[in-house]
Amino acid sequence: NAGVTQTPKFQVLKTGQSMTLQCAQDMNHEYMSWYRQDPGMGLRLIHYSVGAGITDQGEVPNGYNVSRSTTEDFPLRLLSAAPSQTSVYFCASSQGQGREPQHFGDGTRLSIL
Amino acid sequence: GENVEQHPSTLSVQEGDSAVIKCTYSDSASNYFPWYKQELGKRPQLIIDIRSNVGEKKDQRIAVTLNKTAKHFSLHITETQPEDSAVYFCAAVRSGYALNFGKGTSLLVTP
Numbered sequence: 544n545a546g547v548t549q550t551p552k553f554q555v556l557k558t559g560q561s562m563t564l565q566c567a568q569d570m571n572h573e574y575m576s577w578y579r580q581d582p583g584m585g586l587r588l589i590h591y592s593v594g595a596g597i598t599d600q601g602e603v604p605n606g607y608n609v610s611r612s613t614t615e616d617f618p619l620r621l622l623s624a625a626p627s628q629t630s631v632y633f634c635a636s637s638q639g640q641g642r643e644p645q646h647f648g649d650g651t652r653l654s655i656l
Numbered sequence: 657g658e659n660v661e662q663h664p665s666t667l668s669v670q671e672g673d674s675a676v677i678k679c680t681y682s683d684s685a686s687n688y689f690p691w692y693k694q695e696l697g698k699r700p701q702l703i704i705d706i707r708s709n710v711g712e713k714k715d716q717r718i719a720v721t722l723n724k725t726a727k728h729f730s731l732h733i734t735e736t737q738p739e740d741s742a743v744y745f746c747a748a749v750r751s752g753y754a755l756n757f758g759k760g761t762s763l764l765v766t767p
Contacts, residue, residue, distance in 0.1 A: 585757045
C-alpha cells in the first residue's frame with residue numbers, strides 16, 4: 544500500500560513549456576485534489592475531483608488543467624508554464640469529500656525559469 | 657466561501673512548555689476541523705481532527721477544542737519537545753466541499 548504517489552519530485556521548466564505532474568493513489572479514494580504551497584500562503588486548492596469523470600476548480604485554477612479518467616490517477620497539467628507557478632505542489636486523496644482525513648503525497652518542487 | 661484565519665504565524669516555546677495555536681472560521685456550516693503538521697521538506701500529515709458534534713478531543717500530548725458559537729478552534733500541545741518543531745495548519749470544511757487551510761503556524765521548541 545503506497546498511499547499517494549507523486550512524480551516527479553523535482554522539475555525545472557522554462558517559461559512557456561508544458562508538463563504534467565502525476566498523482567496516483569492505491570486506497571480506492573473517491574476524492575482527490577491538488578494544492579500549491581507558497582511561503583506564507585498555506586495550502587491553496589487548485590483543482591479537485593469527487594470521482595472518476597468529475598473535476599472542479601478550486602481557489603487558484605488558472606493556468607492548470609486536470610482530468611480524472613480513473614479512480615486511481617489525477618494528473619495536473621501546466622499548459623504554458625509561468626514563473627508565478629514556481630511552487631511546491633501536493634496531491635491529496637480522501638475517502639470522502641471534506642469529511643475524512645486527507646492523505647498527502649510527498650510533493651513536487653517545481654521551478655519555472 | 658469558507659475563510660480560515662490562523663494565529664500566531666510564528667510561535668517559540670521552551671521545551672516542556674505548552675503551545676496553543678488558534679483558528680477562526682467564517683462558515684457556520686463547517687463541520688470538520690483537521691490539524692496537520694508539516695516538517696521541513698515533507699508532506700503535511702494529519703495529527704488530530706474534530707467534528708462539529710464534539711467540543712474537545714485529546715490524543716496524548718495534543719488536544720483540540722472547538723467553540724461552534726464563536727466559530728473558533730484551537731490546538732493545544734503540552735510538554736512540548738524539540739521534535740514538535742514544525743509548521744502546523746488548521747483547516748475547516750463542510751461536507752461536500754473542499755478543505756480550506758489556514759496560512760500556518762511555525763512552531764519552534766527550544767531545548
